[in-house]
Amino acid sequence: MxxxxxxxxxxxxxxxxxxxxxxxxxxxxxxxxxxxxxxxxxxxxxxxxxxxxxxxxxxxxxxxxxxxxxxxxxxxxxxxxxxxxxxxxxxxxxxxxxxxxxxxxxxxxxxxxxxxxxxxxxxxxxxxxxxxxxxxxxxxxSASPIQNVKEEAKKAAMKLAGVWSEELDTISRRINxxxxxxxxxxxxxxxxxxxxxxxxxxxxxxxxxxxxxxxxxxxxxxxxxxxxxxxxxxxxxxxxxxxxDDKQVSRAKATIHVGIYNMEYAACFVNDSQGFFRRSLIESCVTKDYPAITIGNKPVVFDAITQGNPNLHYVYGIDPASEQDNFSIVILEVHPDHSRIVYCWATNRNNFKERQKIGLAQEYDFYSFCSRKIRDLMKTFPPIRIGMDAQGGGVAIEEALHDPGKLQDNEQLIWPIIDYDKAKDTDSQQGLHILELVQFAKADWTSQANHGLRKDLEDKILLFPRFDNLTLGLAMEKEGKNILDDDLNPLYDSVSECILEIEELKNELTTIVMTQTSTGPQARDRWDTPEVKLPNGKKGRLRKDRYSSLLIANMIARQLNRTLQSPNYDVVGGDTRDLINQQSNKLYKGPEWFTSNVNDDDIYQGIYR
Structure with missing residues (x-):
């Protein structure tokens, strides 16, 4: 062969x-x-x-x-x-x-x-x-320019003399x-x-x-x-x-998505992914120099980063699974008219143990290590909200974030957000109330989050950083990595690893499929990865931890950006000297359908006789 x-x-x-x-x-x-x-x-x-x-x-x-x-x-x-x-x-x-x-x-x-x-x-x-x-x-x-020039001149002369044939063209050997x-x-x-x-x-x-x-x-x-x-x-x-190894190929066919198998092993070009989030849709949201994605008549191009801008706002999405899936974090940079996926990180218990062996992790338990990672990210990505799945290890992470024994200098305790419609015991605690626990078991929330995520991708409101071999190569060169080996094991947190994690996030999105729990009138929509057979013969599913983190972060960013601001009612009255000089303020405050008319200067008119 x-x-x-x-x-x-x-x-x-x-x-x-x-x-x-x-x-x-x-x-x-x-x-x-x-x-x-x-x-x-x-x-x-x-x-x-x-x-x-x-x-x-x-x-x-x-x-x-x-x-x-x-x-x-x-x-x-x-x-x-x-x-x-x-x-x-x-x-x-x-x-x-x-x-x-x-x-x-x-x-x-x-x-x-x-x-x-x-x-x-x-x-x-x-x-x-x-x-x-x-x-x-x-x-x-040409590989042999002088010889080829001579052959072309000879060929032209023979054609002019009428003695050239296709057989001679086949016999003539040229170094191409x-x-x-x-x-x-x-x-x-x-x-x-x-x-x-x-x-x-x-x-x-x-x-x-x-x-x-x-x-x-x-x-x-x-x-x-x-x-x-x-x-x-x-x-x-x-x-x-x-x-x-036929067994390895059989395992791959049973465990990976059919579209990925057709590309990787069947050598077939797949028209598009068949999941809820089409690969073509995802790739259309990747920023590039040309053609650039324009928002507000301005081109948007950005790269993955490991250090944020203190003047911008960030939203965290965290999936705290650690046994079957990875513990993952996705960070969105929130702008007034769009959101950017700028950072992605994932780990598990095995990776945590490897970090312990070489001294990269000082903590003794996995969830303390993860909570320390969140706090370290907060120093460079100032968050306005941290969203986290309440299931799995979510409770353990929540407790670690408001444990006074795990604080370092100038750090504050992190508590759940304050909901004025539903009081909690933690509302009166001192610290940052920016943690929002999400219940994935709620079908309404899951449906809104998935449809909202796809809508934001279709509207180019949620964007991925540009990715090419130049970006990855420059990141690895700047980090001084052995480009043959060191990028295979993600022990060190770096820009190159962040770039590759975001690529894995894209791959997870393409595998998500929407099914229904039953065929009856009470059927619910369900978003999950396809069911596959594991090496031990049991049924299982592909990983989707990075996708879950993005789903949480984007849903929170949607709620923050799309929440209508209530009118700010001022106290009536004040010092007479100040009130006399304020002749241009609005007379009424309230619903826009009312104030847009009554605050018009021409609404009140007098009759003179």
């Missing part, structure tokens, strides 16, 4: 490799680059990925091939031969050939590179604008440049699927001029050959038996 893939890639200038998760696509690209560099002296290969980490993975495979291949090292035994790691690139040289793995960034720092072969892995996460404007320009110059696209299938509305549709339509045209004109909107590019394009799609079912 892998030999067939390599052969197809070898003979086509524009191959596209779409493979199942675990098919070793990155290893194949590394092997292909080594073979090209070894068999064609002077070959230049540029490797780009969704982030520098991805291109480094391909380079690491090439590095292992070099270390484990004594014959290869004996052939290329020069002082400059072999792999080399630099801060901004990784290079391997084989004689006159070289392959370089680079960070893509925004493309400014890598302009000017020239290569014969471009390997783009995890293409779904690569910005199409950067790929077309910068990366594709790497291969703009290549642009290889590889990755796992994605959603059908994203750019990887658009490339796949274009490649597929070109191949299905079989060179028919009418179909090609439809594809290219009337004008076929000069020297275009439909045979240059190839799609290699390898789903799990076509991979030889034993190549992958």
């Amino acid at each position: 892998q030999i067939m893939v390599l052969q197809e890639m070898w003979n086509r200038p524009f191959p596209m490799l779409i493979g199942s998760r675990g098919f070793s696509k990155s290893f194949l690209l590394a092997l292909y680059a080594v073979l090209k560099c070894a068999f064609y002296p002077g070959t230049k290969v540029v490797i780009v990925g969704a982030a520098f980490r991805q291109s480094k993975i391909i380079f690491e495979y090439m590095e292992n091939m070099w270390k484990n291949s004594p014959i290869l090292r004996s052939i290329f035994n020069g002082n400059e031969d072999g792999p080399r790691r630099d801060v901004d690139r990784c290079t391997i040289r084989l004689g006159d050939s070289w392959a370089i793995a680079i960070p893509l960034g925004n493309g400014d720092k890598i302009r000017g590179l020239r290569a014969h072969i471009i390997l783009a892995d995890e293409f779904s996460s690569i910005s199409p604008d950067i790929y077309e404007t910068v990366v594709s320009g790497f291969a703009a110059v 440049n290549q642009a290889v696209i590889s990755g796992t299938a994605d959603y059908g509305f994203k750019h990887f699927a658009q490339y796949w549709k274009r490649y597929k339509s070109i191949i299905e045209s079989k060179g028919e001029e009418r179909k090609l004109r439809e594809i290219f909107n009337g004008e076929i590019p000069p020297n275009f050959n439909w045979k240059d394009y190839s799609i290699i799609r390898i789903p799990y079912e076509l991979i030889p038996k034993g190549f992958m």
Whole structure:
């Protein structure tokens, strides 16, 4: 199977490799680059990925091939031969050939590179604008320009003399440049699927001029050959038996959402998620530089952050589960006309124990650790309201937040909000009354919260931070992380981990489905993840802790922003000297339908005779 893939890639200038998760696509690209560099002296290969980490993975495979291949090292035994790691690139040289793995960034720092072969892995996460404007320009110059110029002149002369034929065109061998696209299938509305549709339509045209004109909107590019394009799609079912762990794939098919399985293992582009929150709707709420989301005639672009603005207001949503699901926190930055998801954090007991081992957690119990995390966030994200699920560990977190023994300097006790229609024993306590406990068991609240969340997404009132490989790469570079390993275990709270947590939040939203508890007149709507089979054979459900936190935070933000302000009635009377000078105040206060008319200057008129 892998030999067939390599052969197809070898003979086509524009191959596209779409493979199942675990098919070793990155290893194949590394092997292909080594073979090209070894068999064609002077070959230049540029490797780009969704982030520098991805291109480094391909380079690491090439590095292992070099270390484990004594014959290869004996052939290329020069002082400059072999792999080399630099801060901004990784290079391997084989004689006159070289392959370089680079960070893509925004493309400014890598302009000017020239290569014969471009390997783009995890293409779904690569910005199409950067790929077309910068990366594709790497291969703009021919691999052997002088030889190709001579061949073109010879071909033109033979055509003029009438001795050129298609057989001679097939026999003539030219060293063509290549642009290889590889990755796992994605959603059908994203750019990887658009490339796949274009490649597929070109191949299905079989060179028919009418179909090609439809594809290219009337004008076929000069020297275009439909045979240059190839799609290699390898789903799990076509991979030889034993190549992958069948039990793990079966577990994945039973536990993950069918749409995600079709993308990850069946190598299919899914038109959209089938849940209550469509993936296309979620992606439309992600801010980007272009086209930007405009609110109030102003473009809105922002990034995930770990430190808030003391002049702004924030709303917390907390799901305190810790056993089956994660303990999660979502923070919204509340603006007058919209809300921004700026922070997401999740943990569980196992993660807490790992933090204890390396000294990152000083607390001895899990809920004290979580309450300390909330208080630490309050120092950088000043909250106007903290919403939390009252079930699960909600009561334990509530008690920890108003425990005087857990306070640090300049901290205050946190109590439930004061409801003037329903008095509580805690109303008279000194401290911050900003904690709102939510009852998920109430069907009315759950229904309003879910429909309100989708309505805010449809109206572009709730926005996600922009996400691309540049944002993630810059965050990890600023944190000084080992980009190959350190980002896999979220022990340290950082911007890069926050970015990835928000991506997980999006994935959880796409899995939420709405069902009904029964078919009778008393049926209630229910929002949950699909039922799946766990490895032990029992039934279970996918995680939805981040989704629950967002649901709580957004519902509270809706209530705060959409609550109509009652009129502020002033005390009648005052000092005569002050009252005489106040001639422009409103005469009446009360309902707008009444005051908008009676406060009009022309409502009272006199009759003069």
